[in-house]
Amino acid sequence: MLSGGRANAVHAHTNMAEPMELLCWGGDWDLPSVHTDSLIVLAYAKFSGAKLAVKSIDWTWRTITASVPQLHWEGSTVTEPAQILNFLRKQRFNADYELTAKQGADTMAYIALLEEKLRPALLHTFWVDAENYVNLTRPWFTSHSPFPLNFFVPGRQASLALSRILLTKAESPLLNITEVEGKIYSEAKECLNLLSHRLGNFHFFFGDTPTSLDAFVFGHIAPLIKAPLPSGQLQKHLNQLENLCQFCNTILKNYFTDAAAEKRMDCSLTATHDPVDANLQKLTQLVNKESNLIEKMDDNLRSSPQHRPHRHETKPSALASERNSPLLSKH
Amino acid sequence: MSLAAEAFVSQIAAAEPWPENATLYQPLKEDQILLSDSASSLAVQTFLRMCGLPVLVSCRANAEYMSPSGKVPFIHVGNQVVSELGPIVQFTKAKGHSLSDGLDDVQRAEMKAYMELVNNMLLTAELYIQWCDDHTATEISRPRYSSPYSWPLNHILAYQKQWEVRRKMNAIGWSGKSLEQVYEDVSQCCQALSQRLGTQPYFFSKQPTELDALVFGHLFTILTTQLTNDELAEKVKSYTNLLSFCHRIEQTYFKEHERESQSGSSRHSKGSLP
Numbered sequence: 185m186l187s188g189g190r191a192n193a194v195h196a197h198t199n200m201a202e203p204m205e206l207l208c209w210g211g212d213w214d215l216p217s218v219h220t221d222s223l224i225v226l227a228y229a230k231f232s233g234a235k236l237a238v239k240s241i242d243w244t245w246r247t248i249t250a251s252v253p254q255l256h257w258e259g260s261t262v263t264e265p266a267q268i269l270n271f272l273r274k275q276r277f278n279a280d281y282e283l284t285a286k287q288g289a290d291t292m293a294y295i296a297l298l299e300e301k302l303r304p305a306l307l308h309t310f311w312v313d314a315e316n317y318v319n320l321t322r323p324w325f326t327s328h329s330p331f332p333l334n335f336f337v338p339g340r341q342a343s344l345a346l347s348r349i350l351l352t353k354a355e356s357p358l359l360n361i362t363e364v365e366g367k368i369y370s371e372a373k374e375c376l377n378l379l380s381h382r383l384g385n386f387h388f389f390f391g392d393t394p395t396s397l398d399a400f401v402f403g404h405i406a407p408l409i410k411a412p413l414p415s416g417q418l419q420k421h422l423n424q425l426e427n428l429c430q431f432c433n434t435i436l437k438n439y440f441t442d443a444a445a446e447k448r449m450d451c452s453l454t455a456t457h458d459p460v461d462a463n464l465q466k467l468t469q470l471v472n473k474e475s476n477l478i479e480k481m482d483d484n485l486r487s488s489p490q491h492r493p494h495r496h497e498t499k500p501s502a503l504a505s506e507r508n509s510p511l512l513s514k515h
Numbered sequence: 516m517s518l519a520a521e522a523f524v525s526q527i528a529a530a531e532p533w534p535e536n537a538t539l540y541q542p543l544k545e546d547q548i549l550l551s552d553s554a555s556s557l558a559v560q561t562f563l564r565m566c567g568l569p570v571l572v573s574c575r576a577n578a579e580y581m582s583p584s585g586k587v588p589f590i591h592v593g594n595q596v597v598s599e600l601g602p603i604v605q606f607t608k609a610k611g612h613s614l615s616d617g618l619d620d621v622q623r624a625e626m627k628a629y630m631e632l633v634n635n636m637l638l639t640a641e642l643y644i645q646w647c648d649d650h651t652a653t654e655i656s657r658p659r660y661s662s663p664y665s666w667p668l669n670h671i672l673a674y675q676k677q678w679e680v681r682r683k684m685n686a687i688g689w690s691g692k693s694l695e696q697v698y699e700d701v702s703q704c705c706q707a708l709s710q711r712l713g714t715q716p717y718f719f720s721k722q723p724t725e726l727d728a729l730v731f732g733h734l735f736t737i738l739t740t741q742l743t744n745d746e747l748a749e750k751v752k753s754y755t756n757l758l759s760f761c762h763r764i765e766q767t768y769f770k771e772h773e774r775e776s777q778s779g780s781s782r783h784s785k786g787s788l789p
Contacts, residue, residue, distance in 0.1 A: 264688070289707035293628035296635040348686040378624035 305372030558732025
């Protein structure tokens, strides 16, 4: 077992025969993936410097056959985020090597807290709440599954989510989902408050470098922040916790913008089927970089303590600036 | 209970002081109670002792059905019935007794996180070993669970309970785990607890909190209960500071009571620690 020395655990093992392949759900709403578990693995891979070949299972039969996320490497397959993280650690991609023993124990405890308190409410928000399910989740998963699976996949996920909530949270008198709702949402809000207290004013949960706990928290709250939910009381509560929103945006900006910008570039390049002038390609890339820089500067200005504009004003302008940059890159 | 009803109940709770005849109900100690229920019951008893609140332990064969939420143990205080450690902690807080008042927000977050860790890992592992491992289920769990009932009810109830627990394990993804993996999880959980405890007397230095009660309940029960093999107890024994933690709490809260009151009503089923 390659437990990896603490000193050199961060440096990526670049002389591997083939890259590791990760199967996960596709991305939307500015996220690399809409699925919590896939996001956890993607975030951890970025933090630890592991190079993963990400294959999205959208529009393939794997939407119903595979349990996502799945990591393939040299014939072995690993599923479940915790197992995948263990596997990556054994391959010397360790983002936790700087943690003390107590911090490692804290990580386990907080992950258990997330699983017990936050996940049922997340499942409910996306899969059981009628308005969200009909208007957002089901159309998204239906449009990202091939025919004829698009009839089965969302329904199956929804019934799995409902049964999980009922079996773990509903005790025998409370067999009705509506009575459990109040309980799971209040527990989830409490959990978010606890996380916010723990994070405080730091960038990440343990100092200045992200660790596996940051990956887990990011995976759980990022879809909640970014998804355009029609009825989202939990989302409203989360938006009030500014440090968690900042945490999520920081990770997206620092670790995932390159991927998002590449995707946008790919889309803009493939849209023009005729052979594109090499100069035009270079110009597009330059414009993309400029717009990214402008976004970063904007964000820095906005987050500086002296000039903190009112919450409602920042939201529309942030959306506006993000809408402008795709328009810029298309030219 | 809806949130409004809970708030109403806690208002009523705050009005009366703790009565002398508060009772805790659990399944029959010698014949019926299983590892996980015994652990939860001991955790509640320890918590109440730490708060200095007197409670009588009463064993009933149908305790599970009497409970408002279907889980044991539950306490009957005045004219209210509250089950499970979480609501009981809130209930005693409404009455003015609390162990975690001295903690700040970050510590409280840590305490809740560690309590969830114990519930998530240790309790689930106990349930898995009892009901999903065929050997243990056949030898120990089913006979014990159904001992107060006659044929054919005992078979029906035992299989029903087993089916329920297996469904739950399926839903949270534990059904694919092997027994070795479960033991490994228990070991990791104990390692995390051991590292958090370090050399301190309690998890949050000087004063015990509900986390200490919960951890003691589970670890003591694991160490003193006879299963088909001793592997679970061995995993816990390998962490010496957890062993001394259990000894210390047993000495402080249970042995003194034994010397004061001559009745053995609150002794644990298999005797004290080796």
